[in-house]
Amino acid sequence: MKTFYITTPIYYPSGKLHIGNSYTTVLCDSINRYKKLRGYDTYYLTGMDEHGQKVETVAKERSLTPQAHVDIIADDTKKLWKMLDIKYDDFIRTTEDRHEVVVEQIFEQLLKQDDIYLGEYEGHYCIHDESFFTETQLVDGKNCPDCGRPTELIKEESYFLRLPKYQDWLLKYIEDNPGFITPESRKNEVVSFIKGGLRDLSVSRTSFEWGVKVKSNPKHVIYVWIDALSNYITALGYRSKDTKLFNKYWGGDEVLHVVGKDILRFHAIYWPIMLKALDIPVNFKLYAHGWYLMKDGKMSKSKGKVVYPDDLIPRYGLDAMRYFLLKEIPYSGDGVFTPEDFVARVNYDLANDFGNLLNRTINMVNKYFNSSIKKNSATTEFDQLLVDKVKETIEAYSTSMDAMKVSNAISSLWSLISRTNKYIDETTPWVLAKDETKKDELENVLYNLVESLRHIGVMLKPILLDASKGLFTQLNIPTNLQTWDSLEFGSLKEVTVTDKPNPLFPRLDKKIEEEFIGTLLSGHPCKNCKDEEKEPENLITIEDFDKVEMVVGEILECKVHPDADRLLVSQVNTKDKVRQIVSGVSKYYSPEDMIGKKVVIVKNLKPVKLRGVLSEGMILAGKGRKALEVLELNNLKPGDKIS
Template sequence: MEKKPYYLTTAIAYTSGKPHIGNTYEAILADSIVRYKRQQGYDVRFQTGTDEHGQKVELKAAEKGVTPKEFVDEVSGEIRRIWDLVGTSYDKFIRTTDEDHEKQVQKIFKKLYDQGDIYKGEYEGMYCTPCESFFTTSQLVDGKCPDCGRECTPAKEEAYFFRMSKYADRLIEHINTHPEFIQPESRKNEMMNNFLLPGLQDLCVSRTSFKWGVPVDFDPKHVIYVWIDALSNYITGLGYDVDGNHGELYKKYWPADLHLIGKDILRFHTIYWPIMLMALDVPLPKQIFGHPWLLQGGEKMSKSKGNIIYADDLASLFGVDAVRYFVLHEMPFENDGTITWELMVERMNSDLANTLGNLVNRTISMSNKYFGGVVNNAGVAEEVDEDLKKVVLETQVKASNKMDDLRVADAITEIFTMFKRCNKYIDETMPWALAKDEEKKARLETVLYNLIESITIGASLLEPFMPETSKKILEQLNTQARAFDDMTEFGKYPSGNKVTEKPEILFARLDIKDVMPKVEEIQAKQKAEAAPEEKYPEVEPKEEITIDDFDKVQIRVGEVLKCEPVPKAKKLLVSQIRIGNEVRQIVSGIAKYYKPEEMVGKKVAVITNLKPCKLCGVESQGMILAAADDDGNLSVMTLDKDMPAGSEIC
């Protein structure tokens, strides 16, 4: 019977720098899903790759003194190296600088323009360079990018626009009639309530302020905006052709079964991409899953903080499969997960060394000690065996159900629950006690057979998540991975087979005291490398102003008399600030960086002639000036000399 096709894609990684473990998590997650699907018997196509155009790449290349193509060649190669390191079994690694991709992007743009879905206009709004996205002022959050939280700058330029609203009702209907389309459900609700139902604005799809992009072939001063370029990789990588001369892979695998993406780019994949496909008369993907973030100790990773963790650093200390286990096991279905070096060591010791490694090692060791490594099923069963068999055979069903719902962490938990049951079985049957009684030799053989069979099934189930560990276990048991459909019956391990004489230690226990000095070396190196970035943050220049323009802004010294949180607003503090003979109330988005008591007594720079406004229902009568770096860190502007409250800053 012909295998059913299954097509999965990751988001293509942006070539701005080396991916950290939070970025790498997506590749590992995708790989575990496709390996599971292959195990089920699907004909899998797995595509990943790199997104290589845009203003940020152009700027970073200029900083390094190389061409954009030279820059992305290096970074794309590094991303691919990391993906290979963690065992990502992709079938296609696409690059948006691939010639065939760029050609189809131009044809897609032209088709949409010819049929009236794209038109030329002028864009004026707030622009986020890292996200390469325009926003209206109302879309900003605390004056910053709603996606990444960084500063946006005013921008105005001629551009082409996509008529989003033309397809909005059709997309809303599709989402309502296909509840599985956006997962988890909370992400669907976010897209519907925040973007679709309030009404879509037309999307800017070209730029003229930089050159590193796919040119609009009929208007060369424009380059095609990143999202049309990047998103179309999912079909161009299969051989899609605008003129209908599609490749065989496209005919076989499209529509995609799953787009696996980070929750921060959900809007682009669940709104812009489906509308683009509707306009091209291409079927929509079956499902889009927006996975949560992997945070370092509860915070987003940042070079300047020295808290970035890279997959290759982790692998050098713990091994690749330990890294895969950790990121897959620790990530909830919807909420963000946390990674720390200490937690890695804890999981290494408790789950991998104790639960799994110790189980395999002592089972093989006992088989060698008592029977020269030969495993026989003597058929001397007792009641305790039935519960073990029940747990083992149920694990395949339970893990499969979890994987079908993309609850990967829960699937791994089911497998390790089975391994824990095997360890309990050893304690219940006490093989060492059975070995002392010659009359119980057949019972001992049965016990060890049951353990070897259980571990065989467990190792086979483990393959999608920890492929090298699965392979090592099965080699030591001198057997092959059990076929997916053969895990429903207990007792297929061949009686009389012989296990390895010297079991290999799968995972060695670690002492945190030995690990942390190595971690400190890694962190020190990161901070040293981040120093130039700290000195030279990326700030897009604003339009020049005259001294008359500057004179319109009044900045005075303010003394913070009182400061407290704004109710029901996690980011906001409200301060009572003395400015000369009056006291102003000012609301600021600084709660993440300052405790209220830290603000009291500070002499700060305040813009005093801003029109009052309400933030979360609290009136603000000015603005405290602050500095922000590329990573979103913030520092309020204070004076280095004591000046009277109310003094004018000029």
């Protein structure tokens, strides 16, 4: 059995994930389901990239430790993937020991073999993209060329990865492997960038703490791209005690990384060079897709111009969301989300074209044959045209899916749906039903409709999860005829359809639903993060520090948060009052451990609700790679000031 390993990028936990992030995950899910349908042994990886200065900054703004912040985002992300019925095999988090230990080893190996060296870096840094840029790359002399935000000039000691050492090898590898980077336009982009001359890449930072430390020089944090990119092999057990998955899938038949075009360079240049330096086979293909845009440009959480799947799915269903996401982004371009387009896709493609075809067919089988029909030898002049279209669609669909052209595959499938609807108009079953001598011909027509729908249902399995099941259930198709291997016209011998068909996609009221979706776009900022475009203030004055009011607090009661296992809710006596404080320390302390501790409290933080529970301050703690310790002051009393 052939193997297939597919990965999403690991998502950055700065806030709630929108349909742009969801598109990548749904796209990978559909390709993975298709490969399973074709008989592959598949492995699907997704996860979170949880280190870096941006996480540290956002966590502070939320009055949380970085670990508590990423725990909450990871939990929310898993809930979203569950809502979208994403069938992943592993969810890797870069704060996990299985990942961090291997990243340490990778860095030390590259350092030992002189692929990494210690130097000093001066450059323009974008905290949002965690990237450095030269002056010539900046927009208007100061702004990041990727996201448009202002950069800051940073000078610090840094380790560097020797990219130029592998420049000629990488160009030749791309030339010798034409399918390595797709689409072709992205490959041309990468080749042009490499030919412009690669420079040594800064791969460590000393200006923040939240990340994997360099083992031989712990004042350095390993920079995000060496840390994050390694997830694709650490999740498979690379350098662990059990390397079965690594050997099976990384050394298997197909490995596919799917990423957005904004992180193309990191995956097409830095990652293969890292693998080459580590003497690991560069056994992957890279597909860099376009973005979901709004009418006025790229989605922006800070401006409220963003759509979240969990706002749409409860109202319109899972399949409407998946269909729109997969259909609207072409293979090598961007897609645009508008309320009008979303409602139109549901009403015309799903309700009219597909749903109505199924309902009409079932109703005619019920009306003319009391729910049951058999294959017979009667024919019409239009039968072969339909059979040929089914065969043509199977070939076009599989060719597109194999090439990650999912939108094209859907278009092929809808072309068959359109042809099947036309077959009804050509054969006019309602006319045949009036002539008793045409009964066999009528049964043949209805059989062909059911058989075409069966083929459509099989090919829909990776795309419309509920609707494909609904089709098979309402047509009462046996399980053995719901497989890819059963795609041969005429395999169905007889069928008894449901006598109570239910529309798979009820039509939407255009005006009401467009207005509803419009309200989601009129000011729907991320609930879990503040203004993304806010420039971090890394330096403070003594006057700033004096604003922070810290006192000793004694924990009187403590329990697990009712809606977040990783959070504890403590009742803390600070002399002036008993405060309720939510803290992300349950990985290291039980509620019983916390009771009685005299801890350091920041008491003048603005109260916030964390997962619905009010928090009126912050308990200070120290965090290392494998441990967290709450700060305790045993000889002071509740209310004593800290300065």
